[in-house]
Amino acid sequence: MPRAKLTIDIPNETWIGDVSAQHPELRFEVVTAMPGENTGIALVRLDAAQPLPIITEIRDRDDIDELELLWKYEDEALLQIQSSNPLLLLPVWRSGVPLTTPFEIQDKQATWEMTTSNSRLSRLRSQLDDFGIGFSIDYVRDIDTSQADQLLTDRQQEVLSKAVTEGYYRAPREATLGDVADSLDIANATCSDVLHRAEGHIIHWFIDEHLEVGSTME
Template identity: 65%
Template structure:
């Protein structure tokens, strides 16, 4: 059974595609989502220096029915969003492929990971083509492959290695989070978000490989 990672070009006709392309530093983390042909509901974690203007932009979209602010703290907000245009998730729904959650959408691109049969993976690729969504297959590998080989996205690896090289993890620290963000040319909130999730993946992998076993 294959495990695959795909980079999806989210159409700008969809609210999240247009907003993420307009604000490339923003990170939309889709924590969970359900979709049909004409409706989609998702919990979305938004990382931004000031989430409120972005929330206002989301509410102004014609394809967004409701936006509920579940909580907000500094540069993070958790939203429940109902849309009438769930286009990016329609191929997943049609192909019957379980999508690993959470997944990120940034700068108009989503990173998807799926584990399914080869037949359903092929059906998913056809379904993406049918609705005109561009995609790139980053890799397809057997599910038995080492988890370390698919532990981090390229973005997470870039941010993590930059932080290590800058001395962010040395004691005492030789670089602040803001300085790491400056090296990458991204917002501090974005850097914190990506780094936090990369650290989480590494810690969980270490425990599974070296403690639980």
């Protein structure tokens, strides 16, 4: 299962490509995005010396259905934007590849990172070509058993490592969830949530890499 990083050329015909081309110093951070066939909704953080004129410029575009200013502080603003032209996200949506968010856009280029199957990554490349969206591949790295820790954040690795050390995963169990939480000086609920997410990442990686999901359902 590969982990990939791509640099994407933002099409001019999208609002963010056009605005980024006119203001190459601007930095956009797409916090999260929900693409669809005919519309796309995204939370976008804008870094600009004067955000308000840029926000007005974006709001006045024909392909912007709705723009809400969620907050603004000095040179930063968080926007919720609904666009009728989600061209940038259509290849992702159609190929079924989950992007790692947030990702940045500056000077008409986006940096995408993803962990997916070889078939879906190949599908994404085909979709980008079909839509005429230029891209370059910074790297594609296979994740094997020795690299499984790359699936986890530093915090998830810390909590999981502590749980193993304390004996939380031994049979019979030598430490409770509360013991692990106390050793890290965090709440039980926080410890449980971090472990659950880490376990989920590892389980899904193992299934994708080593098992055929269809056969496990028979």
